[in-house]
Ligand SMILES: Nc1ncnc2c1ncn2[C@@H]1O[C@H](COP(=O)(O)OP(=O)(O)OP(=O)(O)O)[C@@H](O)[C@H]1O
């Protein structure tokens with residue numbers, strides 16, 4: 001029983017990590033909170049849904065299409081929504097991405113209606129029974145493993161390539177990065193592109209277990225905020241640990257106090273903020289030296 | 293080769309540099325000295341493109357650079373080692389050095405240059421996997437200078453070469469700067485330690501309240517009664 005709860009919590013956490021990591025990356029680098037992150041994830045669900053219904057493409061394969069499309073979508077979002085608001089007051093920045101989030105919800109409603117849609121893969125309803133007490137849903141395992149692989153690729157990219165190192169440099173000291181010859185604006189664009197690709201991917205991996213509908217992103221952005229603040233804003237290791245913790249918390253309370261499932265991680269979140277205001281892995285002042 | 297002509301620089305509405313002009317010729321070590329808040333760092337920030345002059349111009353090899361973004365200026369071969377080193381604290385020594393070779397002009401030779409840096413600064417080799425946030429002040433300064441050199445600059449600008457270092461380390465840093473210069477890199481340096489700065493500089497400028505008030509050869513400025521009184525306390 002306990003093992004079952006732990007396993008499903010960790011499996012859930014894997015996808016939460018992917019959903020949150022883009023948010024923390026965009027904030028860490030460009031110091032912009034992307035309130036449209038949940039809607040990007042929602043669009044990732046829809047794209048994967050349509051690829052499945054029209055071309056019969058399995059969600060796991062559709063990530064090859066989701067990555068470039070959402071990277072491009074992210075760069076466009078940077079160029080047309082975030083960049084124009086970079087020098088504006090913080091409140092204007094909030095309105096820019098919040099406005100985009102509402103726009104995308106309405107657009108989805110207009111295009112696809114309010115129906116709940118999902119993808120039923122051949123493994124959607126299969127579960128592997130390990131012992132009489134433990135059975136694991138195959139589609140959750142697929143989503144978890146794919147998330148981890150993508151995460152691994154992202155971390156290697158950040159550690160090994162010039163652009164990856166430049167992304168880290170900009171998030172640690174923006175003006176020093178400029179003095180090293182790094183075009184900060186271009187790095188912002190890459191970071192937003194990568195962040196959106198992660199959100200889109202999370203949507204693609206979640207669709208076999210969840211429904212796509214115009215406001216599907218809302219609950220995920222709330223979870224992502226909890227994960228990001230819990231781990232420490234801008235911290236990638238923080239998002240990883242935060243994702244697992246929130247996944248575990250959700251599966252534990254889901255069994256024992258299902259009514260309090262969503263409330264529980266907010267309570268946990270407030271407690272963490274009281275004990276460690278910068279989050280578990282946070283660096284003091286991560287939000288300073290803003291984009292201005 | 294680097295020609296700063298009559299620049300006025302502001303922070304918002306506050307003017308900090310007034311009609312500042314200075315030249316750096318190929319192969320020279322030029323020092324810019326002055327009291328706290330005189331505007332030395334502001335001058336370097338303007339050369340690097342972090343600040344834009346309201347009036348005047350900056351030429352590099354006879355071409356305007358004051359309209360360019362900072363990354364384009366680095367690409368042209370002017371690098372700055374900023375005040376307070378400004379290493380990336382949560383990256384290793386080696387990753388910091390590799391970021392020094394971010395400009396396209398330096399990437400192809402990054403591996404060779406990295407080897408050279410470890411030869412010039414052996415203590416950095418020993419600490420190459422350590423995060424720079426945990427280095428000592430002297431090691432950080434070496435790492436910052438090495439990171440600057442990784443960009444293969446024509447002009448290396450160093451802001452506060454010796455601040456916070458022990459006298460022994462100051463001597464070591466100054467000697468390193470001289471050696472780098474002898475290997476062909478032109479240097480523009482700022483140092484609070486006017487005595488040291490003037491000793492190694494071929495030429496120097498004295499900045500007071502945002503204005504250049506004196507200039508000349510390093511040695512002759514050291515003999516100047518006004519400068520001795522105001523900056524060396526003799
Ligand atoms: N970001 C800023 N905004 C507003 N004013 C600034 C800023 N940076 C520097 N100043 C002001 O500009 C003046 C020159 O500063 P600058 O840093 O160039 O002096 P400095 O000669 O480098 O001094 P120090 O030896 O202390 O480093 C000072 O009066 C300082 O207060």
Ligand SMILES: [Mg+2]
Nearest residue numbers: 332333334375
């Ligand atoms: Mg200064």
